[in-house]
Amino acid sequence: MSLLVVGSLAIDTIETPFGRVENVLGGSSTYISIAASYFIKPIRLVGVVGSDFSKEYINILEDREIDLEGMQVIPGGKTFRWGGRYHYDLNVRDTLYTDLNVFQHFNPVIPKSYKKTTYVCLGNIDPVLQHRVLEQIEKPRLVVGDTMNFWIKGKNAELRKTLKLLDVLILNESEAREITDEPNLIKAGKAVRELGPRIVVIKKGEHGALLFTPSTIFSAPAFPLENIYDPTGAGDTFAGGFIGWIAKTNDISDANLKRAVIYGSTMASFCVEKFSLDRFKNLTILEIHDRFHSFRELSHFEEDFLDNGK
Numbered sequence: 001m002s003l004l005v006v007g008s009l010a011i012d013t014i015e016t017p018f019g020r021v022e023n024v025l026g027g028s029s030t031y032i033s034i035a036a037s038y039f040i041k042p043i044r045l046v047g048v049v050g051s052d053f054s055k056e057y058i059n060i061l062e063d064r065e066i067d068l069e070g071m072q073v074i075p076g077g078k079t080f081r082w083g084g085r086y087h088y089d090l091n092v093r094d095t096l097y098t099d100l101n102v103f104q105h106f107n108p109v110i111p112k113s114y115k116k117t118t119y120v121c122l123g124n125i126d127p128v129l130q131h132r133v134l135e136q137i138e139k140p141r142l143v144v145g146d147t148m149n150f151w152i153k154g155k156n157a158e159l160r161k162t163l164k165l166l167d168v169l170i171l172n173e174s175e176a177r178e179i180t181d182e183p184n185l186i187k188a189g190k191a192v193r194e195l196g197p198r199i200v201v202i203k204k205g206e207h208g209a210l211l212f213t214p215s216t217i218f219s220a221p222a223f224p225l226e227n228i229y230d231p232t233g234a235g236d237t238f239a240g241g242f243i244g245w246i247a248k249t250n251d252i253s254d255a256n257l258k259r260a261v262i263y264g265s266t267m268a269s270f271c272v273e274k275f276s277l278d279r280f281k282n283l284t285i286l287e288i289h290d291r292f293h294s295f296r297e298l299s300h301f302e303e304d305f306l307d308n309g310k
């Protein structure tokens with residue numbers, strides 16, 4: 001099995017009530033790849049950076065054995081830079097700046113060695129580019145895509161075309177409501193499925209996630225954390241854990257999709273415990289499995305029949 005990841009590569013500056021980090025590695029493809037790397041190899045990354053993308057960032061990706069043949073480096077160009085500030089309510093974030101730089105003219109070119117890839121995860125990029133990626137590769141077993149309000153508003157028709165090519169769409173609750181014009185999340189999830197993807201995951205931040213398949217709806221909690229330092233990338237990390245688990249097991253049954261949602265939530269819960277990608281520096285497989293198992297305890301309860309003769 002193999003996984004192709006396409007998305008942004010960024011240099012972030014992040015402020016939260018608990019601290020500030022400057023010029024740290026970010027971007028959707030980074031978070032997706034690093035989370036998925038705990039489950040599957042090879043991971044093939046396609047993205048674009050400038051010549052300011054230092055060896056320090058490359059080392060973080062290479063330490064997780066991510067294949068960077070598809071990473072375009074534009075000589076003399078500047079990498080995409082993003083700045084964000086979180087409020088005390090960490091659900092509220094102000095974008096301080098978005099300097100697209102080389103990302104503005106990103107044209108994903110899929111290297112020959114990537115064309116036959118079993119699983120694909122399309123990070124949040126222009127739906128036209130997502131489409132272009134799929135045109136360049138042999139039909140994969142499963143295509144997972146992400147999107148955001150920006151494309152729902154700005155490129156609605158193009159997004160709808162791309163949705164027809166996705167097997168799984170992962171989006172957050174406000175995006176699900178916006179794309180379907182439906183306030184009720186259960187109705188919205190079903191309506192998103194009618195736009196193309198047969199599997200839909202709606203992320204609800206600290207309230208967990210909902211999975212919609214042709215035959216079931218599954219509701220997963222989020223891990224109850226007391227110390228959240230930086231929510232940046234949690235959604236992408238969820239997607240990485242989700243697709244990583246599916247690629248590892250090569251199983252798209254409902255039972256396994258539910259496990260994938262829990263692995264996605266598990267990886268996202270680690271991501272927010274430290275700034276940027278720091279938590280992944282020494283995260284172990286044992287810690288991942290431990291937390292996966294504690295998810296079961298979170299919503300497991302015994303029935304107690306009050307009227308069974310007691």
Ligand code: AMP
Nearest residue numbers: 008010026027028082232233234235236
């Ligand atoms: P999230 O917290 O899931 O929104 O992901 C945050 C990451 O997405 C940061 O590392 C940013 O560098 C990156 N990002 C922010 N805005 C964009 C954008 N318009 N397109 C692609 N990536 C972005």
